[in-house]
Structures are given as structure tokens and as C-alpha cells.
Amino acid sequence: MGNVSAQNFTDSNLPIVIINTDINPNTGQPTEIPDDPRVLATMKIIKHPDGSRNYMTDQNNAAYLNYNGRINIEIRGSTSQLLEKKPYGLTTLLADNVSNNNVSLLGMPSENDWVLNSFAFDESLIRDYISYNLARAMGNYAPRIQYCEVVVNGDYRGLYLLQEKVKSDSNRVNIVKITDADNAMPNLTGGYITKADKTTGDDPVAWNMASYNGDVAYIHDLPKPEDVTAAQDTYIHGQFSSLQLVAGAGNSTITNGFPSKIDIPTFVDYMISSELASNVDSYQFSTYFHKDRGGKLRAGPIWDYNLTYGNDLGEPSRSGYDVWQFDNDDNTGSKFWKDLFDNPTFKCYLSKRFHDLTQPGQPLRHQSLVALIDETVALISEAEAREDQRWNSIWNWTAEIDDLKTWLNSRITWMTNHLGAYTACSNVAVPQLVINRINYNPSTSSQFPVSNDQEFIEIKNAGSTTVTLTGIYFSQLGISYQFPNNSTLAAGQSAYIASNMTTFQSRYGFAAFGQFTRNLSNNSQKLMLSDAWGNVIDLVEYDDESPWPNADGNGSYLQLISTSLDNSLASSWMASSASLGTQDFAIASLVLYPNPVRNIFTVNSSARIDGVQVFDSLGRIVKSTTANSETVEVDANDLVQGVYLVKITSGHASKTVSIVKQ
Incomplete structure (x- = not known):
């Protein structure tokens, strides 16, 4: 172990x-870490698995090393580079010093690109930490972060945040990685990560866009600037230009206005995160957007929250509690931010969302924020003392934290008073569309050898009126599909959305309604059906493990027992292998009596009945009878009073009806 400078750092x-760069053969000393190019180093992360205290002397004990391997590393950031304490970007590598090493660091999902955040200009040491945690608590992806203390070449560098770099990954920004071969529809539509940012470094400006007080520079992040093709640049630039045009014109129609082009909830949440923090960089710098293949343009994830919550580089502070950052004549970003806010419907949803998030028990309630701050302060209190000893950069930490809490209270009050009413977008009626079948891992055969091509989702209209499907889409990343304008679905009818319409028709014998982009997860996935404004119509998060029925590659699919059940519960589903081409019994051919029932009920059909199953209100099978007759009697004496569902099967056909036990 080398001598640690500035103070005797021994444990935490x-x-x-611990980062040690390779020896420079010309000087015989460890290589200095530059801004560019990256240099090679070895990194060890000491973390006791049981959560007990960590010691520098543990660095040679494999049992206590969360990581022990090669990296490349550079100084990163823009203004933050001016400070003596530097932020770093690093990539975990295999022993060949070239290949990326996807690895889990400190419990975060496996990847290879990481950042060591140095808290530039933030004496509280917590602004980024609480901001990213709040964004995730709101249901959005934000970089995962872990506090740590860092030693570079024997020099104690203080407190840092080890955090994920923004990039395309199923556990980060869950979009398709576009390649230079994707230059025609539909592949040209994504996925992209684009940012409004400073033009520091070698990344060229892709285009400039007008703001209400200047221009905003946009930079390609995915694909990388050196890899983007002319067609891709034109396409994604066009998405932003189209948004600017329709938002500026006040076009909020769901057919061709801004709700048809952007994912409203992500833009609403991005503005809430930015404005709650009064982030002086938001909209103009460090502002990310992403768009999946076949999907809408989405705002986020948030990034770079050091100049926030009343903290700024200059005086007087631009990060006031009583100003809108998109409309303060400084770093306001593209015009569409203010234009969206000025639209009454968008502003209504913004106000409603902020109201909901500030209710008791919600993440943006002042009491919740104070609790998060206190928990964070307790976690890093001893490291803060060492940080200040090393850099002499913290004037009065207690006062800084107290001021932050007070500022947040003022900010929440001011925003609540200036966002306006939200009654017009409260309790919005949504159609009774139900996710009724999910085939997420179809079995293969010689005729259909590709499992992914056979996937489907059934959407059923469980209401009594025809539904116009304009604007309705799957709003969670993972798959993309938006119903065509003016399409409809009659009461009781179903729309099958397939991964491959040609394969679907060949296997199932009829045409799918539409085709979604990407594929369903074979493990677990959240499927959210929303209207054009983001109001949730239906939500299912299926899983391939118990208590969910086994429909994982065995020839079965998930089937909702009845549309009257809560399809968010595993108990409301069963595994089915019934043919999709066979219709339910005609109502006239099936009679169940008496209903209500006291003792025995009878099922009579013009077709042969193969079986009868009775489900309770939780979707559990409480009775199951096999048969081979047009008439079946079922003993209901042992059923408790209540409502039950009775499923009658005949061959591959089935019908489910409700019955009341008295």
C-alpha cells in the first residue's frame, strides 16, 4: 500500500x-490521468459483503474486493475540470487491456462505462445523489449511484459518487442500438440518444435549434458522432424540428400534434425534475433525449445536477426558488419547452403530476425530501469531514444542508402556486381496453423455428361501446407500438399485436391487427397501454417465475381468466395452449342455471363440454370437473357465498361466465 497524502486515510x-495508473516508462512514475486520451490503470473496490466497515488493508483480500481488474480512465466534465479535484470517466476492461468487461460494481447492473462524480461546486455533496434518487422514485430511469471514497496513485482524493454513464442498455436507457446499416424504415426510426449540451471536447454539433434567447447546440450520443449517417442525422433532426413546429403552433391534437410525437409523461417528469431543482443547466446543457425504434421521442434521463437547489456558479444565483428555468432569459433551451408549458392541456398534466408527487408519502413531499436528505447526510457524515480536510472546500456543511431544506420548502410552495389548476385533466375517462393474452416465449417447431417471430399481445375491448384507438400506444420501453389514427375496436372484439405479422398469420390462421417493434422479454416485462396524453389504460408486469403460470417456452401463453379480474395479479392468469383461431361458444348455445345457485348448477351446451373450472375472486381454481357430454352438473354446496367465474371448455374453445353463490 502506498502512502496516502494529505491525511492518513485508513478506513471508511x-x-x-483504489486506482493505480500504469507506470510511465519514460519517467518511471505513475501515469498522470489526462482529459484525453484515456490511460490504463488497475482498480480495486473494497466493499465488505456484510456491510461492515472497509479498510485500506483489505485491498489484497479477495473476499472484500467488489472489483479487482483493469480499467482505462480519463478526466471528464467541462467547468468541473477547472477545479483541483477532478471528475473521472472510466471503462472496466478485461486483462487484455482492450476488451470491455461488463461487470456489476457495488450492486449496480453489469456494464463497462462508469463515472466518478466529484461534486463540483456543490458544498452539500448531495445534490446529484438526491436528484437521481428522486427521478427513480418518480418511476423514471436515472443513473444509479453509490457513494465511495477514492484514492488515486496513493493520493486520497476524497468523496465521490460512482455512477452509471448514460448509454443504451436494457438496464439503463432501454432502447435498440442503431447501427450504420440502419438507414431505411423502420430501422431508421431508432434507437437514438441525443443531447443538448456544450460543445466542449471533440464531439461536433449536429445542429442548432432556436431558443427564446439564442441557440441550442444538439449533439449525437447514439449513434456516436463519428458513426452517424446522413439519413440518421436527417431523421432525428427532423423529429426535433417537427416538435418545435407543432408545439410553437399550439397543435395539441392527438392525430398530428405534439402528443402524437412525444411521450408526454417523460417530458412532464423531466420538467418537474428540472424545475424542482431549479437546475440552471437544464434544457440548454446536459439535457438528454432518447427515441426507441418505432417509438416516440422521450425526454431524459436527467444528468448533471450540481448547480441546483439554490446553488450556482455566480451571484446573484440563477437557481432561485421563484423562477422557471425554461423562461428566465438564461439557458432556457429550445423553444418547445416554453411552448409546451404554455399549452393549457400540457400545463394541466404538469400541474396534476406535481400535485400528485407532493402528496403525503410521495417522493416530492417536503417531509419525504427532508427524510432523504437526513438519511444521505448520515451516510456520508464521516467522509464529509475527510473531504473538507483534503480540499478545504466546505464552508459550513450543517448550514448548507439546513438552507437546502428551507429552499426546497419555498420552491415547492412557489411551484404549487404558479402551476395553476389541474381539474380539467383529473379523472380522465379511459376506454375499457384490457391486455388479455401475452405470448412472451413461444415454443419452436420445424415449421416455426424462431420463437421471437411468434410473439403476440391481445388487447380486448371489455366495454360496451366501440373504442377509437387514435393515439393509444405502449408507453413503457421494451416494445413500441402506436395504434393507427382513426382505427377502432368494437365492443367485445380483440386486436392482436404481433412481433411478426407474416408469421402470426401463418401460424394462427388470421391476420394480426398490427406489428410491434422489438421483442417481449422471456423473463419479466412491464406492458403499459396509455392514451396519447399518457393516461394509463391498462398495466401488466408479467413474470416467468411463480406465482405466475408457466407459459415460458412450453407451448402455452398467458391467458387472463376473465376481463373482470385484476390483470396485475398473477392469480388472474392461467397458462393456455388453446388455438387463437377458434372462437368462444356462441352465447345462444350455452346455458348455465340456476344463477344464483345454492346447491348444484348445470351447464348445458349444444357442443360437447370437455371441462368446467370454477375460479374465486382471486383467480384461484376452487373446482375442476372433466366431462364428455353436452350437460354437466357441478356441486356448489361447499362454496362460500360470493361471486365466482366459471370457465367452460370444448375442444380448443372456451367461455367464461360469472355465477353467484348464495
Whole structure:
């Protein structure tokens, strides 16, 4: 172990990151870490698995090393580079010093690109930490972060945040990685990560867009600037230009206005995160957008929240509690931000969302924020003392934290008073569309050898009136599909959305309604059906493990027992292998009596009945009878009073009806 300068750092309640760069053959000394190019190094992360205290002397004990391997590393950031304490970007590598090493660091999902955040200009040491945690608590992806203390080449560098770099990954920004071969529809539609940002470094400006006080520079992040093709640049630039045009014209129609082009909830939440923090960089710098293949343009994830919550580089502070950052004549970003806010319907949803998030028990309630701050302060309190000893950069930490809490209270009050009413978008009626079948891992055969091509989702209209499907879409990343304008679905009818319409028709014998982009997860996935404004119509998060029925590659699919059940519950589903081409019994051919029942009920059909199953209100099978007759009697004496569902099967056909036990 080398001598640690500035102070005798020996142990911590936090993980310890030790980085030693390779020896420079010309000087015989460890290589200095530059801005560019990256240099090679070895990194060890000391983290006791049981959560007990970590010691520098643990660095040679494999049992206590969360990571022990090669990296490349550079100084990162823009203004933050001016400070003596530097932020770093690093990639975990295999022993060949070239290949990326996807690995889990400190419990975060496996990847290879990481950032060591140095808290530039933030004496509280918590602004980024609480902001990213709040964004995730709101249901959005934000970089995962872990506090740590860092030693570089024997020099104690203080407290840092080890955090995920923004990039395309199923556990980060869950979009398709576009390649230079994707230059025609539909592949040209995504996925993209684009940012409004400073033009520091070698990344060229892709295009400039007008703001209400200047221009905003946009930079390609995915694909990388050096890899983007002319067709891709034109396409994604066009998405932003189209948004600017329709938002500026106040076009909020769901057919061709801004709700048809952007994912409203992500833009609403991005503005809430930015404005709650009064982030002086938001909209103009470090502002990410992403768009999946076949999907809408989405705002986020949030990034770079050091100049926030009343903290700024200059005086007087631009990060006031009583100003809108999109409309303060400084770093306001593209015009569409203010234009969206000025639209009454968008502003209504913004106000409603902020109201909901500030209710008791919600993440943006002041009491919740104070609790998060206090928990964070307790976690890093001893490291803060060492940080200040090393850099002499914290004037009065207690006062800084107290001021932050007070500022947040003022900010929440001001925003609540200036967002306006939200009654017009409260309790919005949504159609009775139900996710009724999910085939997420179809079995293969010689005729259909590709499982992914056989996937489907059935959407059923469980209401009594025809539904116009304009604007309705799957709003969670993972798959993309938006119903065509003016399409309809009659009461009781179903729309099958397939992964491959040609394969679907060949296997199932009829045409699918539409085709979604990407594929369903074979493990677990959240499927959210929303209207054009983001109001949730139906939500199912299926899983391939118990208590969910086994429909994982065995020839079965998930079937909702009845549309009257809560399809968010595993108990409301069963595994079915019934043919999709066979219709339910005609109502006239099936009679169940008496209903209500006291003792025995009878099922009579013009077709042969193969079986009868009775389900309770939780979707559990409480009776099951096999048969081979047009008439079946079922003993209901042992059923408790209540409502039950009775499923009658005949061959591959079935029908489910409700019955009341008295």
C-alpha cells in the first residue's frame, strides 16, 4: 500500500476505490490521468459483503474486493475540470487491456462505462445523489449511484459518487442500438440518444435549434458522432424540428400534434425534475433525449445536477426558488419547452403530476425530501469531514444542508402556486381496453423455428361501446407500438399485436391487427397501454417465475381468466395452449342455471363440454370437473357465498361466465 497524502486515510463506512495508473516508462512514475486520451490503470473496490466497515488493508483480500481488474480512465466534465479535484470517466476492461468487461460494481447492473462524480461546486455533496434518487422514485430511469471514497496513485482524493454513464442498455436507457446499416424504415426510426449540451471536447454539433434567447447546440450520443449517417442525422433532426413546429403552433391534437410525437409523461417528469431543482443547466446543457425504434421521442434521463437547489456558479444565483428555468432569459433551451408549458392541456398534466408527487408519502413531499436528505447526510457524515480536510472546500456543511431544506420548502410552495389548476385533466375517462393474452416465449417447431417471430399481445375491448384507438400506444420501453389514427375496436372484439405479422398469420390462421417493434422479454416485462396524453389504460408486469403460470417456452401463453379480474395479479392468469383461431361458444348455445345457485348448477351446451373450472375472486381454481357430454352438473354446496367465474371448455374453445353463490 502506498502512502496516502494529505491525511492518513485508513478506513471508511463507505466503499473504497483504489486506482493505480500504469507506470510511465519514460519517467518511471505513475501515469498522470489526462482529459484525453484515456490511460490504463488497475482498480480495486473494497466493499465488505456484510456491510461492515472497509479498510485500506483489505485491498489484497479477495473476499472484500467488489472489483479487482483493469480499467482505462480519463478526466471528464467541462467547468468541473477547472477545479483541483477532478471528475473521472472510466471503462472496466478485461486483462487484455482492450476488451470491455461488463461487470456489476457495488450492486449496480453489469456494464463497462462508469463515472466518478466529484461534486463540483456543490458544498452539500448531495445534490446529484438526491436528484437521481428522486427521478427513480418518480418511476423514471436515472443513473444509479453509490457513494465511495477514492484514492488515486496513493493520493486520497476524497468523496465521490460512482455512477452509471448514460448509454443504451436494457438496464439503463432501454432502447435498440442503431447501427450504420440502419438507414431505411423502420430501422431508421431508432434507437437514438441525443443531447443538448456544450460543445466542449471533440464531439461536433449536429445542429442548432432556436431558443427564446439564442441557440441550442444538439449533439449525437447514439449513434456516436463519428458513426452517424446522413439519413440518421436527417431523421432525428427532423423529429426535433417537427416538435418545435407543432408545439410553437399550439397543435395539441392527438392525430398530428405534439402528443402524437412525444411521450408526454417523460417530458412532464423531466420538467418537474428540472424545475424542482431549479437546475440552471437544464434544457440548454446536459439535457438528454432518447427515441426507441418505432417509438416516440422521450425526454431524459436527467444528468448533471450540481448547480441546483439554490446553488450556482455566480451571484446573484440563477437557481432561485421563484423562477422557471425554461423562461428566465438564461439557458432556457429550445423553444418547445416554453411552448409546451404554455399549452393549457400540457400545463394541466404538469400541474396534476406535481400535485400528485407532493402528496403525503410521495417522493416530492417536503417531509419525504427532508427524510432523504437526513438519511444521505448520515451516510456520508464521516467522509464529509475527510473531504473538507483534503480540499478545504466546505464552508459550513450543517448550514448548507439546513438552507437546502428551507429552499426546497419555498420552491415547492412557489411551484404549487404558479402551476395553476389541474381539474380539467383529473379523472380522465379511459376506454375499457384490457391486455388479455401475452405470448412472451413461444415454443419452436420445424415449421416455426424462431420463437421471437411468434410473439403476440391481445388487447380486448371489455366495454360496451366501440373504442377509437387514435393515439393509444405502449408507453413503457421494451416494445413500441402506436395504434393507427382513426382505427377502432368494437365492443367485445380483440386486436392482436404481433412481433411478426407474416408469421402470426401463418401460424394462427388470421391476420394480426398490427406489428410491434422489438421483442417481449422471456423473463419479466412491464406492458403499459396509455392514451396519447399518457393516461394509463391498462398495466401488466408479467413474470416467468411463480406465482405466475408457466407459459415460458412450453407451448402455452398467458391467458387472463376473465376481463373482470385484476390483470396485475398473477392469480388472474392461467397458462393456455388453446388455438387463437377458434372462437368462444356462441352465447345462444350455452346455458348455465340456476344463477344464483345454492346447491348444484348445470351447464348445458349444444357442443360437447370437455371441462368446467370454477375460479374465486382471486383467480384461484376452487373446482375442476372433466366431462364428455353436452350437460354437466357441478356441486356448489361447499362454496362460500360470493361471486365466482366459471370457465367452460370444448375442444380448443372456451367461455367464461360469472355465477353467484348464495
